[in-house]
Amino acid sequence: MSEELHLLASRRLRAAGMRYSKSRKAIVEVLAMAGRPLTLDEVLAFEADNDLAQSSVYRNATELVEAGVVKRLASGNDHNRFELDDSIIGHHHHFVCLICGNIEDFEVPEYFEKEILEIEADLAKKGFLVEGHTLDLQGRCHKCS
Ligand SMILES: [Zn+2]
Numbered sequence: 001m002s003e004e005l006h007l008l009a010s011r012r013l014r015a016a017g018m019r020y021s022k023s024r025k026a027i028v029e030v031l032a033m034a035g036r037p038l039t040l041d042e043v044l045a046f047e048a049d050n051d052l053a054q055s056s057v058y059r060n061a062t063e064l065v066e067a068g069v070v071k072r073l074a075s076g077n078d079h080n081r082f083e084l085d086d087s088i089i090g091h092h093h094h095f096v097c098l099i100c101g102n103i104e105d106f107e108v109p110e111y112f113e114k115e116i117l118e119i120e121a122d123l124a125k126k127g128f129l130v131e132g133h134t135l136d137l138q139g140r141c142h143k144c145s
């Protein structure tokens, strides 16, 4: 796992007055490895041989969210999926499976993002403060189609 990622995560936690504990590091590591948003059950499954306790995973994930290292997803029906923050893994979008709830990351071409920025600029002129955007594509994943 990239040292840079852990350095970034530990800095953010320190700035928030938190320690980069073994459990928090394990969660960051699993999310980086997966490369897609995970439920906490999935985080635990990935870390089966680690000593991550179920009770502490939820608490630590929430604290990682507070520190800006991890993001709780707004995509999909269940909001209990977590991924590394966009500021760490980069801006991207989500494919949401309507059957099993699985979520995969994807990126759109640069021109597409530029168009959205122009829309944001237009809205700003009308007095709206845009803080970002999400784009979810919905359908069936390869397991469910
Ligand atoms: Zn599916």
Ligand SMILES: [Zn+2]
Pocket: 036, 037, 083, 092, 093, 094, 104, 105
């Ligand atoms: Zn994502």
